[in-house]
Amino acid sequence: MAAAAAAAAGAATGAKTTIHLPYLLFFSAVLFSAGGYGVLARRNAVLVLMSIELMLNAVNVNLVAFSVYLGQLTGQVFALFVITVAAAEIGIGLAVVILIYRNRETINVNDINLLKW
Numbered sequence: 001m002a003a004a005a006a007a008a009a010g011a012a013t014g015a016k017t018t019i020h021l022p023y024l025l026f027f028s029a030v031l032f033s034a035g036g037y038g039v040l041a042r043r044n045a046v047l048v049l050m051s052i053e054l055m056l057n058a059v060n061v062n063l064v065a066f067s068v069y070l071g072q073l074t075g076q077v078f079a080l081f082v083i084t085v086a087a088a089e090i091g092i093g094l095a096v097v098i099l100i101y102r103n104r105e106t107i108n109v110n111d112i113n114l115l116k117w
Helices: 002-013 021-041 045-070 074-104
Strands: none
Touching (some): 021 045
């Protein structure tokens, strides 16, 4: 009850609560590390694509955090470009995975050897 009253008082005076930059950088590093582990350890192509998306989202957190910290919109604009590239990447990546599954009947990354002689 007291927390709600304090939040209402803060909203009335225009005070903002912010998350400090080191916390966001730590969160982004953990997110990027989890994505990197997923790319290196997973054998399923769909999970590898999801891990790449996780890494791109970690980059977006960094871009937006530094954008807010520096008071510029440049990082947020770059984050929009990264989201656009990520959407295109996942669309093309899933199309390639579906085609490989149709031809090879597997999406295991270790079994895909299309470029070998």
